[in-house]
Amino acid sequence: MAKANDTKNRIWLDYTDLMADAVGPAHGISQAELDAEIPRMQGISWRLKKERAEGGLAFMNLPYQKEWVREIEKYARSLPGNIENFVVIGIGGSALGNIMLHSALNHPEYNLLSQEARGGRPRMFFLDNVDPDWTTSLLEALNPRRTVFNVITKSGDTAETMANFLIARAWLMRAVGKNALCRHIVATTDKSKGHLRKIVEAENYPSFIVPDGVGGRFSVLTPVGLLSAAVSGINIRRLLQGAADMDMCCQADDPRKNPAALNALLHYLLDTLKDKKISVMMPYVHRLRDFADWYRQLWAESLGKETALDGRRVNTGQTPVKALGATDQHSQLQLYMEGPFDKVLTFIGLDKYPKETRIPRAFPDMEGIAYLGGRSLSELIKAEQQSSALALAKNERPNCAIVLPALNPHTLGQLIYMYEVQTAFAGALYNINPFDQPGVEQGKKYACGMMGRKGYEKYKDDVEQSSARTRRTVP
Amino acid sequence: MAKANDTKNRIWLDYTDLMADAVGPAHGISQAELDAEIPRMQGISWRLKKERAEGGLAFMNLPYQKEWVREIEKYARSLPGNIENFVVIGIGGSALGNIMLHSALNHPEYNLLSQEARGGRPRMFFLDNVDPDWTTSLLEALNPRRTVFNVITKSGDTAETMANFLIARAWLMRAVGKNALCRHIVATTDKSKGHLRKIVEAENYPSFIVPDGVGGRFSVLTPVGLLSAAVSGINIRRLLQGAADMDMCCQADDPRKNPAALNALLHYLLDTLKDKKISVMMPYVHRLRDFADWYRQLWAESLGKETALDGRRVNTGQTPVKALGATDQHSQLQLYMEGPFDKVLTFIGLDKYPKETRIPRAFPDMEGIAYLGGRSLSELIKAEQQSSALALAKNERPNCAIVLPALNPHTLGQLIYMYEVQTAFAGALYNINPFDQPGVEQGKKYACGMMGRKGYEKYKDDVEQSSARTRRTVP
Numbered sequence: 038m039a040k041a042n043d044t045k046n047r048i049w050l051d052y053t054d055l056m057a058d059a060v061g062p063a064h065g066i067s068q069a070e071l072d073a074e075i076p077r078m079q080g081i082s083w084r085l086k087k088e089r090a091e092g093g094l095a096f097m098n099l100p101y102q103k104e105w106v107r108e109i110e111k112y113a114r115s116l117p118g119n120i121e122n123f124v125v126i127g128i129g130g131s132a133l134g135n136i137m138l139h140s141a142l143n144h145p146e147y148n149l150l151s152q153e154a155r156g157g158r159p160r161m162f163f164l165d166n167v168d169p170d171w172t173t174s175l176l177e178a179l180n181p182r183r184t185v186f187n188v189i190t191k192s193g194d195t196a197e198t199m200a201n202f203l204i205a206r207a208w209l210m211r212a213v214g215k216n217a218l219c220r221h222i223v224a225t226t227d228k229s230k231g232h233l234r235k236i237v238e239a240e241n242y243p244s245f246i247v248p249d250g251v252g253g254r255f256s257v258l259t260p261v262g263l264l265s266a267a268v269s270g271i272n273i274r275r276l277l278q279g280a281a282d283m284d285m286c287c288q289a290d291d292p293r294k295n296p297a298a299l300n301a302l303l304h305y306l307l308d309t310l311k312d313k314k315i316s317v318m319m320p321y322v323h324r325l326r327d328f329a330d331w332y333r334q335l336w337a338e339s340l341g342k343e344t345a346l347d348g349r350r351v352n353t354g355q356t357p358v359k360a361l362g363a364t365d366q367h368s369q370l371q372l373y374m375e376g377p378f379d380k381v382l383t384f385i386g387l388d389k390y391p392k393e394t395r396i397p398r399a400f401p402d403m404e405g406i407a408y409l410g411g412r413s414l415s416e417l418i419k420a421e422q423q424s425s426a427l428a429l430a431k432n433e434r435p436n437c438a439i440v441l442p443a444l445n446p447h448t449l450g451q452l453i454y455m456y457e458v459q460t461a462f463a464g465a466l467y468n469i470n471p472f473d474q475p476g477v478e479q480g481k482k483y484a485c486g487m488m489g490r491k492g493y494e495k496y497k498d499d500v501e502q503s504s505a506r507t508r509r510t511v512p
Numbered sequence: 513m514a515k516a517n518d519t520k521n522r523i524w525l526d527y528t529d530l531m532a533d534a535v536g537p538a539h540g541i542s543q544a545e546l547d548a549e550i551p552r553m554q555g556i557s558w559r560l561k562k563e564r565a566e567g568g569l570a571f572m573n574l575p576y577q578k579e580w581v582r583e584i585e586k587y588a589r590s591l592p593g594n595i596e597n598f599v600v601i602g603i604g605g606s607a608l609g610n611i612m613l614h615s616a617l618n619h620p621e622y623n624l625l626s627q628e629a630r631g632g633r634p635r636m637f638f639l640d641n642v643d644p645d646w647t648t649s650l651l652e653a654l655n656p657r658r659t660v661f662n663v664i665t666k667s668g669d670t671a672e673t674m675a676n677f678l679i680a681r682a683w684l685m686r687a688v689g690k691n692a693l694c695r696h697i698v699a700t701t702d703k704s705k706g707h708l709r710k711i712v713e714a715e716n717y718p719s720f721i722v723p724d725g726v727g728g729r730f731s732v733l734t735p736v737g738l739l740s741a742a743v744s745g746i747n748i749r750r751l752l753q754g755a756a757d758m759d760m761c762c763q764a765d766d767p768r769k770n771p772a773a774l775n776a777l778l779h780y781l782l783d784t785l786k787d788k789k790i791s792v793m794m795p796y797v798h799r800l801r802d803f804a805d806w807y808r809q810l811w812a813e814s815l816g817k818e819t820a821l822d823g824r825r826v827n828t829g830q831t832p833v834k835a836l837g838a839t840d841q842h843s844q845l846q847l848y849m850e851g852p853f854d855k856v857l858t859f860i861g862l863d864k865y866p867k868e869t870r871i872p873r874a875f876p877d878m879e880g881i882a883y884l885g886g887r888s889l890s891e892l893i894k895a896e897q898q899s900s901a902l903a904l905a906k907n908e909r910p911n912c913a914i915v916l917p918a919l920n921p922h923t924l925g926q927l928i929y930m931y932e933v934q935t936a937f938a939g940a941l942y943n944i945n946p947f948d949q950p951g952v953e954q955g956k957k958y959a960c961g962m963m964g965r966k967g968y969e970k971y972k973d974d975v976e977q978s979s980a981r982t983r984r985t986v987p
Contacts, residue, residue: 047987049985049986049987050985050986051983051984051985052984052985052986053981053982053983053984053985056984059981128838128839128842129839129841129842129843130842132839133843144649144653145645145646145649145650146649146650146652146653148624149623149624149635149653150653160624165839166798166836166838166839166893167838167889167892167893167896168796168797168798168799168865168889168893169865169867169868169869169888169889169890169893170620170798170799170865170866170867171620171798171799172869172889173867173868173869174619174620174621174867175620175621177621178619178621178624178625193880193881194880194881196884196892196896197838197842197892197896199881199884200871200884200889200892203871203872203874203881203884203885204869204871204872204889206872206874207872207874232875232878232880232881235878236875253842254843286987289987293986294986294987295986295987296986296987299986314789314790314852314854315789315790315831321643322643323641323643323645323646324643324645324646333843333844334842334843334844337843337844337846337847337851338843338844338846338847340847340851341846341847341848341849341850341851342846342850342851343850343851352850352851352852352853353851353852354847354850354851354852356790356831356833356847356851356852356854356855358831358833359834361641363603363641363642363672364603364604364607364640364641366604366952366955367603367604367605367672367728367809367952368604368608368729368808368809368812368813369808369809369812369813370951370952370955371812371813371816371817371949371950371951371952372812372813372815372816372829372831372951373816374816374951374952374954374955375816375817375818375827375829375950375951376812376815376816376817376818376827376828376829376831377789377827377828377829377831378827379789379831380831390643390644390645391645392644392645392648392649393644393648394644394647394648394679396675396678396679397678397679397681397682399678399681399682400707400711403707403710404965404966405668405669405707406668406669406674406678406707408960408963408964408965408966409671409674409675409678409963410678412963412964413644414642414643414644414647414675414679415644416962416963417642417671417672417675417959417963418641418642418643418644420958420959420962420963420975421642421671421672421955421959423958423962423975423978423979424955424956424957424958424959424961424962424975425955427955427958427974427975427978428954428955428958429955430978431954432951432954474846475846475850476845476846476847476849476850476907477841477842477845477846477849479849479903479906479907480841480845480849480896480899480900480902480903480904481899482899483895483898483899483902483903484892484895484896484899485883486899487891487895487898487899488883488884488887488891488892488895489883489887490879490883491879491883499902500895500898500899500902503898503902503905504898506528506534508526508528509526509527509528509531510524510525510526510527510528511524511525511527511768511769511770511771511774512522512524512761512764512769512770512771
């Protein structure tokens with residue numbers, strides 16, 4: 038794939054096959070459709086810059102907030118060598134970024150390596166659910182004397198996180214005593230408010246701050262995501278540098294020169310003009326499978342909104358779908374090729390994989406496999422990516438690719454920041470607030486009611502009335 | 513065929529909130545809409561029974577094919593105690609079922625347990641991609657002398673599987689020599705045809721058969737899925753018994769008494785009458801996250817089809833989406849609550865979790881967390897499932913639940929079989945063939961061309977011409 042790329046380590050977007058001249062006018066964007074939106078996009082760009090200059094859009098300044106980097110690195114260095122497990126307790130935006138950084142930048146079988154092969158660093162775990170079987174089983178597998186928990190919640194009353202925290206804390210106390218808790222727990226929470234901050238002060242845990250004005254799904258470049266990354270040895274300065282470099286790329290008011298703005302616009306137009314209600318992200322990089330999961334929260338929770346327009350209810354938001362190449366060619370490609378024309382696909386490709394291996398020559402008389410011999414495995418996965426893209430385009434299925442020259446903190450930082458800015462642009466295009474999540478409140482109230490929280494009794498009644506209806510069941 | 517149903521351990525479907533009386537007529541199915549399809553469904557049921565009686569639909573008879581169970585158990589028992597790693601090499605239907613059984617029925621941190629805690633059984637790995645970094649990294653972490661590979665491909669020329677097989681074989685040869693390969697490789701492939709069968713004969717590997725007439729995505733109850741399950745200690749007889757018991761449930765020609773038929777019909781009607789193009793499966797059971805992935809292949813590849821009706825192109829198939837409760841309440845629920853009305857959700861709930869734990873009482877003065885103290889963690893996750901379901905229903909979002917009394921091979925066998933039969937019913941409703949996947953052939957041809965396979969030169973030319981187009985890129 039030829040590319041006039043000035044900076045050697047810069048990622049780029051190839052959107053050739055999103056356009057009508059590649060996939061036809063019914064399913065691709067015409068030049069005229071794109072051009073018509075350029076003035077509006079410039080207006081959005083100016084508006085976002087103004088908001089940022091006035092102290093809003095705090096996530097955009099995270100690449101430059103170095104004040105906590107030194108503290109985080111100091112904490113990571115000071116972790117005693119006998120600590121063999123580091124367990125993040127968080128959920129949603131307080132876990133997905135951590136998981137994504139770990140999967141992308143650490144050894145694919147990291148937890149199975151010896152501590153020496155891990156550079157003396159602990160194994161990493163991410164407890165982001167409240168399944169009693171999983172919580173119990175995980176603790177069974179760990180030695181409390183050699184385990185540190187990083188509990189992450191800005192508000193300090195996220196039910197799932199605090200439930201797991203209370204369980205982990207009691208489990209630690211039984212083994213090490215209350216006074217030693219502060220050597221086994223590190224908290225990431227609001228600087229002054231909330232229950233977790235109070236507990237930190239009462240029990241003297243080390244702690245980091247979730248800054249104000251940065252929502253959970255935009256928080257990976259704060260201590261929320263950076264602490265566990267640094268503990269596992271990831272170069273968080275390079276990660277922030279990548280984000281800062283992408284910030285420079287996203288300064289262009291002309292969307293044709295701004296990858297975040299352009300990708301937002303193309304996806305918005307594909308949704309609203311061509312009915313592509315589903316956005317599939319399909320990295321052909323095994324390590325980026327959880328990047329797709331992180332994107333899935335960012336895109337869904339930011340853009341899935343109900344608003345009113347001229348008194349009419351409007352429900353926005355593409356449904357993001359996580360897929361993985363080449364694996365899902367044997368699972369989802371049939372649907373993407375022949376199913377409804379309701380999808381746009383984003384491939385993520387890698388020029389140079391972190392490790393390479395060659396397929397050995399063998400069985401020369403078996404023509405159905407002999408051709409593989411002598412080729413590298415990256416040739417195979419790249420051929421599969423290109424082949425899927427072409428087959429889809431020939432079937433009028435719009436798809437684009439983001440290409441990383443290599444996978445490292447610098448390129449991943451660019452990718453993260455690009456998608457965060459793209460989400461801000463998309464929010465403006467849909468004319469919704471991409472930074473709230475009002476739709477989850479009702480469910481939380483019912484759950485508080487069911488769990489007997491004071492003041493939530495009427496929600497419990499609602500759930501019980503609903504359960505008491507005649508149920509339709511089979512068999 | 514099988515003994516009477518063990519009703520105590522039976523799974524069931526609760527579809528209350530798929531109906532118009534719960535979520536309104538715009539987004540739910542009315543009784544009249546359901547009743548109108550009953551004669552058609554009875555006809556489909558008769559037709560499927562006839563086809564099965566005539567030797568078709570081979571997957572339906574798998575619960576009774578005990579001839580390979582004894583062989584599999586014998587192999588599993590005979591695995592030497594010094595084997596510490598069992599690596600499945602397969603992709604799509606030759607991996608997703610294996611992964612699903614392992615996640616669902618083995619300890620959540622199985623590979624981290626000591627071999628003793630694993631009952632002397634090996635660690636389990638599933639190499640289902642061709643990322644050079646992952647393949648290389650996985651082999652780095654394993655000792656070849658203590659590793660067995662189960663290579664699975666019916667045709668024997670699946671490029672991804674054979675590439676990884678050739679790499680693993682060479683890696684083994686360097687460590688143990690060619691003559692010992694047969695102690696480190698076990699193949700699952702066609703009984704007589706294909707390259708892998710020839711290699712098995714030439715190199716004398718133990719082997720199992722992928723039976724004829726069973727497609728990859730319906731093959732989990734053949735040696736494809738059962739061998740790795742048995743090696744890790746799963747009771748495959750109980751799994752098959754569960755499937756057989758569900759077969760009895762699915763004999764009813766009246767869809768109102770047949771969970772597979774009814775769930776197929778409800779999803780078909782929600783798609784075609786109410787525009788629910790997306791089917792979200794969201795287990796509130798951490799161990800069932802990969803069941804959702806297995807379902808994702810089954811539903812997508814079976815129903816995502818292009819056909820012609822009266823000369824008009826028709827593109828069928830709901831897009832299956834994998835989600836996980838309670839985790840994705842903090843990622844996807846906002847979109848499910850407020851986004852487009854294009855989804856139907858299936859929760860999977862558990863009456864009794866495999867392990868239980870209690871949230872300790874602590875911090876009685878902090879009312880935002882104190883209410884959790886003394887409650888069990890399963891109360892919390894169940895309250896969250898009920899709360900999400902109710903909040904969604906009140907927002908006119910159709911959702912249903914499959915309830916498992918417990919999670920064990922018997923209930924999982926029922927769930928697997930129900931979804932397989934449901935897929936056959938759905939194929940008939942959409943009037944497509946749910947057992948083929950013609951849409952993936954074009955991409956495979958391009959990839960063979962790119963990799964230099966003889967006879968595929970013209971496909972290589974196509975890809976190169978496509979790459980040579982002027983690309984649109986940014987920045």
